[in-house]
Amino acid sequence: MDTDIGTTFLAQLVTTDAGRQHMLSISVDAEEGDEGHIFEQLADRVEDPKMKQIVERHRDDEVRHAQLFRGCLSRLGLEMQAIPDELKIVHQIAAVTGGFDDPIETSGDVVAAYAMLLAIEERGVERFPLIADAFRSVDPETADVYLRVARDERGHVNYCESIGRHHAGDDATWRTALAEARAIEEVAFLGVGLANLTYCTERGWVDLTEAVGAA
Numbered sequence: 001m002d003t004d005i006g007t008t009f010l011a012q013l014v015t016t017d018a019g020r021q022h023m024l025s026i027s028v029d030a031e032e033g034d035e036g037h038i039f040e041q042l043a044d045r046v047e048d049p050k051m052k053q054i055v056e057r058h059r060d061d062e063v064r065h066a067q068l069f070r071g072c073l074s075r076l077g078l079e080m081q082a083i084p085d086e087l088k089i090v091h092q093i094a095a096v097t098g099g100f101d102d103p104i105e106t107s108g109d110v111v112a113a114y115a116m117l118l119a120i121e122e123r124g125v126e127r128f129p130l131i132a133d134a135f136r137s138v139d140p141e142t143a144d145v146y147l148r149v150a151r152d153e154r155g156h157v158n159y160c161e162s163i164g165r166h167h168a169g170d171d172a173t174w175r176t177a178l179a180e181a182r183a184i185e186e187v188a189f190l191g192v193g194l195a196n197l198t199y200c201t202e203r204g205w206v207d208l209t210e211a212v213g214a215a
């Protein structure tokens with residue numbers, strides 16, 4: 001989605017209760033979307049005690065993020081909505097990679113998992129401030145929550161970088177894994193974005209006819 005169209009989409013979406021409910025439900029779902037219990041597996045596989053602590057802190061942060069977004073829903077008097085699979089980034093990535101069900105056993109598995117987590121975290125760092133901007137005029141408290149979570153996601157990018165790089169053994173191996181993960185995430189992100197646009201348009205929450213015509 002073009003950035004301007006993406007901005008228009010978000011601005012329209014948060015003007016209604018249904019749209020706010022949808023955006024926040026997607027956010028809760030994404031934060032809770034620990035498919036295949038990846039953090040448990042990583043905590044088992046990562047041997048260095050300090051790194052293991054980082055894995056656990058990262059997992060706990062994501063649980064807290066989900067609670068923060070759930071808190072926004074309840075403050076607004078809205079219920080968490082079930083999110084269809086095609087709107088879930090983790091589901092779309094699994095469709096490309098074969099899923100998160102494969103056990104994490106080797107250093108290579110740890111590298112691949114952290115490369116993918118990093119790509120997902122980077123997307124949060126990029127997107128959450130834009131979502132915060134959209135919420136700013138209609139619900140500043142929710143806007144602040146998105147900014148707060150974005151700050152944590154920046155820290156998570158660093159966690160992923162240090163643990164992934166360590167297990168890769170050398171820069172070239174890590175960079176290759178990261179490039180593959182970013183390419184997969186990009187395709188999945190575009191797929192989810194288009195599916196979400198269709199979903200929200202069908203429900204009358206957004207109408208991008210003019211924005212698309214002007215692009």
Ligand SMILES: [Fe+2]
Binds near residue numbers: 031061062065149
């Ligand atoms: Fe998060």
Ligand SMILES: [Fe+2]
Binds near residue numbers: 124156
């Ligand atoms: Fe994160």
